[in-house]
Amino acid sequence: MDTQNFVHESSKVLEFIANYYKNIEKYPVRSQVEPGYLQKLVPDNAPDFPDPLEAILEDVRSKILPGLTHWQSPNFFAYFQSNASTAGFLGEMLCAGLNVVGFNWISSPAATELETIVMDWMGKLVNLPETFLFSGNGGGVMHGSTCEAMVCTLVAARDRFLKEHGADMITKLVVYGSDQTHFSLQKTGKIVGIPPENFHAVATSSSTFFALAPNDVRMAMEEDLASGLVPLYLCATIGTTGLGAVDPLEGLGQVARDYGVWLHVDAAYAGSACVCPEFQHYLNGVELADSISLNLHKWLLTNMECCCLWVKYPGALVDSLSTSPELLRNVASETKVVVDYKDWQIALSRRFRAIKVWVMIRMYGVNNLMDHIRSDVQLAKQFEALVKEDKRFELVVPRKFALVCFRLRPKNNEEDGSKLNRELLESVNSSGQAYMTHAMAGGTFVIRCAIGGTLTEERHIHGVWKLIQGKAELLQNCCNIIG
Amino acid sequence: MDTQNFVHESSKVLEFIANYYKNIEKYPVRSQVEPGYLQKLVPDNAPDFPDPLEAILEDVRSKILPGLTHWQSPNFFAYFQSNASTAGFLGEMLCAGLNVVGFNWISSPAATELETIVMDWMGKLVNLPETFLFSGNGGGVMHGSTCEAMVCTLVAARDRFLKEHGADMITKLVVYGSDQTHFSLQKTGKIVGIPPENFHAVATSSSTFFALAPNDVRMAMEEDLASGLVPLYLCATIGTTGLGAVDPLEGLGQVARDYGVWLHVDAAYAGSACVCPEFQHYLNGVELADSISLNLHKWLLTNMECCCLWVKYPGALVDSLSTSPELLRNVASETKVVVDYKDWQIALSRRFRAIKVWVMIRMYGVNNLMDHIRSDVQLAKQFEALVKEDKRFELVVPRKFALVCFRLRPKNNEEDGSKLNRELLESVNSSGQAYMTHAMAGGTFVIRCAIGGTLTEERHIHGVWKLIQGKAELLQNCCNIIG
Structure with missing residues (x-):
């Protein structure tokens, strides 16, 4: 790795990307290729000798771009947008260039500390109650995806219950969402070992514009209790993927309290809108929730990927997800004055996402x-x-x-x-x-x-x-x- | 986003990163800051108005760099290395610049197809049996971390068993590793709902240079069977994190066969060495395994992050992890002629990691x-x-x-x-x-x-x-x- 060559070759890629954006409207937005198209265009084996960058970029242009669905096209209106931006890109460059791995505090203190600071910034921006911020004894972490945020919070909720009631009870636990809740919730339940049939999708209708009705959730829980099951976790969505519905947090929060279930708020899409005061009322009642997540990589100018998760009781995550192997023992962690983010997520390794978000903001x-x-x-x-x-x-x-x-x-x-x-x-x-x-x-x-x-x-x-x-x-x- | 400005500002960041590498030996390798140092240097709230890029980069230099542990320093010998490279960086730029989200085939066909092709390239490079390649009806996927690869394979193994024997059996399942196996395995078991006490860490000793002895594993399984437990999953490591030990795959593969357990090979670190023929003998016996993972982001010049996972029976992953919501219905997926990688991993969203690895190779x-x-x-x-x-x-x-x-x-x-x-x-x-x-x-x-x-x-x-x-x-x- 020589730095002159690094700058020279990186500049060529920059020009390539700039040209891509300049011409992006010329490509079919949804790729029009047939399954298997690429296999015919590239060799079956890795090359023994280096290819020049020009040849590689020419292949990206002629072989890869036709097979892409262009998420950055101004005519892309599918799924939800995946906002790239200059600042998001610069942040990704810094993240990839520094290439540090901040799994615990000592492995790169700035990576951890910047993340705690930026998570408090973001929490204040969308007007979260102080209880979700580090400054209020809650706290936040940057995951890769909503699914990861759901796995971690569901595991925390599950273990809190099983610890008291015994491991055998895992087959009795029920997870609640609506028939409009993102399918990640159902997958999450399966991943953490709750039987698939214990996912209770409460029906919605046009009468609530397809939002969850708190009374329907209450009835669903009563029904499940009557059949010997145990309500554990409820997911409310701010801006459902299908129709943009908003589940009412105040009513659902009350139900969650009454039945002692963990309330997670999935604000993956519309949470970003809450940087504007006029949208913040959609989060009324969030003070009754245990956790809330939102994806900056959708609508807030952050290149893939960054899902912000805030929790009221970080200890609940850490109880389930912490590991203290001899290999990682260090003074800072043992004195417990620092955050070790490996204990707030699934993986050990983690990218320096916070610098990307910090640069963007x-x-x-x-x-x-x-x-x-x-x-x-x-x-x-x-x-x-x-x-x-x-x-x-x-x-x-x-x-x-x-x-x-x-x-x-x-x-x-x-x-x-x-x-x-x-x-x-x-x-x-x-x-x-x-x-x-x-x-x-x-x-x-x-x-x-x-x-x-x-x-x-x-x-x-x-x-x-x-x-x-x-x-x-x-x-x-x-x-x-x-x- | 204007392209001239994009190139101009990105170039400044390139220069910054090049300078960072040029001066990297001047920084203390392990950061010498005290916990909480950064809080004192940055404001408590996000800025209302834009800061110029120069000011941001100056802050990175003066406030962030001192708080980093410099993983790219030539004097970094901790944990395992996290290889950055020019090619890895260029690949990250393309990934972030194109910013497509290839969760299923149609959402960006080239992202999926390039991944299948590059996974076959990589599999051949380390001399995996054909049965792990797409060309042999197996297949590979790029995860973010080994922990994710373990969660997905353990969930597949768990569900295959529970489907036949009933959900209640989850509390009886046992996961095996050695006392040198990466602690991610234990965490994985907890995440997927297997009681923590059912993680069986078989003791190793200096007599095997701290590698797992197949007979000890056999005895551990017998012991567990005798107490009414069920052996489910065994993880063998090629190059343990602590001491670089190599668990013997041939013997462990035989034990796995005898007891019908899923054998996963964690080659996170040393798998990369197997691009050289003289190291490939360490994988002898891998044909008896069900899955194998290796991290390109450690030793193979790939900036964070990329964990390659190969499986012999992709159907086992898909059975556990697939979701077919109405929202994502499309002709290509329904005809089942394409790979939908969302069904091979935890999250829905995914970055275009394959382009990074393709550029690197x-x-x-x-x-x-x-x-x-x-x-x-x-x-x-x-x-x-x-x-x-x-x-x-x-x-x-x-x-x-x-x-x-x-x-x-x-x-x-x-x-x-x-x-x-x-x-x-x-x-x-x-x-x-x-x-x-x-x-x-x-x-x-x-x-x-x-x-x-x-x-x-x-x-x-x-x-x-x-x-x-x-x-x-x-x-x-x-x-x-x-x-």
Whole structure:
């Protein structure tokens, strides 16, 4: 590794990436390749001798880019956005360049201390109660994903219970969410050894815009108790993946208290919106929760990946996840004045994610982060208005953040519109001009337009709407389904 | 995000990182800060307005660098190395720049397909049997850490058993390793819901150089069966963290077969050495295993992080970890002709790690990777020779790879030397000139010198040895413990 060569070659990659962003609108948003396309283009074995960087970058251009679905395209409206940004990229460079492994305090004190500081910054930004901050004897950690945050909190809740009631009780424990809760919750339950059938997905309906009704959760718990099961963990979501629903924390918090269950708040998507005061009311009641997580890598200009998890009782995580092998013994850990993040997560090793988030927050400043959220919400309002103006379409649920859920109305009322909307969606996606995904609202097939890409501007909103209208028209004319 | 600004600011960070590497020997290797140092240097709240990049980088220089333990220092000999490299860094830039999320095939086909291809490349490089490759109906996945690889394989083994014998049996399952197995195994068992007391750490001794003896494992299983427990999962290690021991796969594989347990091979550290044919014999017997993992981010020039996991029966992982939510339904997944990596790991989201590894392998070529391993082993041999030459010191176990385990002989034979060597180690580390860690071999406190940093050269080996000798002399003179 020689530093001149390092700068020289890295600069070539920078130019490559800059060009990629410059030309990103030229690529089909959803990749149009067929399964197995790449196998035909690359050798079956690793090369014995070095390839020049130019050849590698040319292969990225000609062989890899066509096989990518371009998450950074301004016309990417699928799933949720995955915000890249200049600051997020610079932060990733620092993380990869320093390449320290901060599993405990001594293995890189600054990595741990910066993480505790930035987690308190972020907690204050979204107005979390002091009890979730280090300054209030709670604390936060940066995980890679929501699933990891759920595994760690569920393990903590499980062990707290089993310690008192015996290991055999594991098969009696029940995890609660709604039928709109992210499927990671169900997977998490399976991973930590709770029988899959003990995942209780409480049904939601259009009457609550697909949010969890606290009374329904209460009834579900009563029912389970009556059959000898034990309510353990409840997950409430702020901004569900399918429809952007908000589960009511105050009511659910009361239920959680009444039944002694761990309440986790999954704010993966919409938590970022709470940097703006006007969205913070959605977190009312969070003081009743035990933990809350939000993904900066979705909507807050942080390249993959960073899920912030705050807990009220760090001791509960540490009780379940700590390890004190001889190999890692050191004075700082033994005096217990430091945080050893290995005891707050699944893995031992960890990247220096905090520097990325610290650079991002400082380069943009809180005011610009608020503007970023507000301008995306503004774009979503514009898209929503366009949908409303066209009588052939309808909104399926009210928009709360920057996710718009809509569908083409079926002509015939007996037809549920699923086939029609599935065809519409596929015709949009296979055009390569935009990419959206779908959700189910009750039995209704819904097209989701998730707005918030870093490069998305007003013209893209109008562009994608025109595309949708055009495809709808084609469907009408060719199939006579509507019109 | 404007591309000119992107290149301009990224270039400043490149220069910063290049300077960091240029000056890296000037920093104390193990950070010398006190707990809480950073809190005093940074504000309690996020800034409302942007800070210029120059100010941020100046803060990294003056506030963060002093708090880092410099894993990339050529004088870092602690834990195991965490190899950064130019190619690894370029790969990270591409990963962060493209910022795609390849959780299933359709979400970015190239991310999935490149991973399957590179995993087959890597598997062939370390001479794995065809049964672990996609081309032989096995397959591989890139996780973040060994712990994740263990969680996923243990969950697969657990569910395969519980499906047949009932969920209640979870409290009877036993996980086996040695007293030298990485503590992640014990943590993994706890995470997946197996009672902590069901982790059976089989004792090792100097007679096998602290490797697992197959007969001891057999006896442990018999003993557990006799008390109504069920052997489930055995972890064998190629290059243990403490002492670099190699558990014998042929014998352990036979035991695993006889008792129907899942055999996982943790080759986190020494697996990388198997790119050289002369080390591949350590994997003899791997054909009897169910899974094997190795960390490229340790010794194979891959910036954090990348743990390669291969399995013989991908279906076992998928059975436990798959989810098919409506939200992600797509034609390619339903026809089952593609790999959906979300079903091979804990989290849904995933970074494009494969591009980093692909760039690394192509930029260096297999021959240079072999040279890289061999030159580190050569340096370790030199260090070993230096230890042998000085009669005050002794090697505790034979060196197999690039880890040298030694200690200062205690003068008085009744004294076990722990206090002496602990003081020696601390005096080396607090000098800031080098950083090493320790292990226990039976009751013996051992100093570990893990050689293999990307920047470590012959002069550093001589330098650290001189440092150790000097500190030993000081201890002798001031304390009269020896000499």
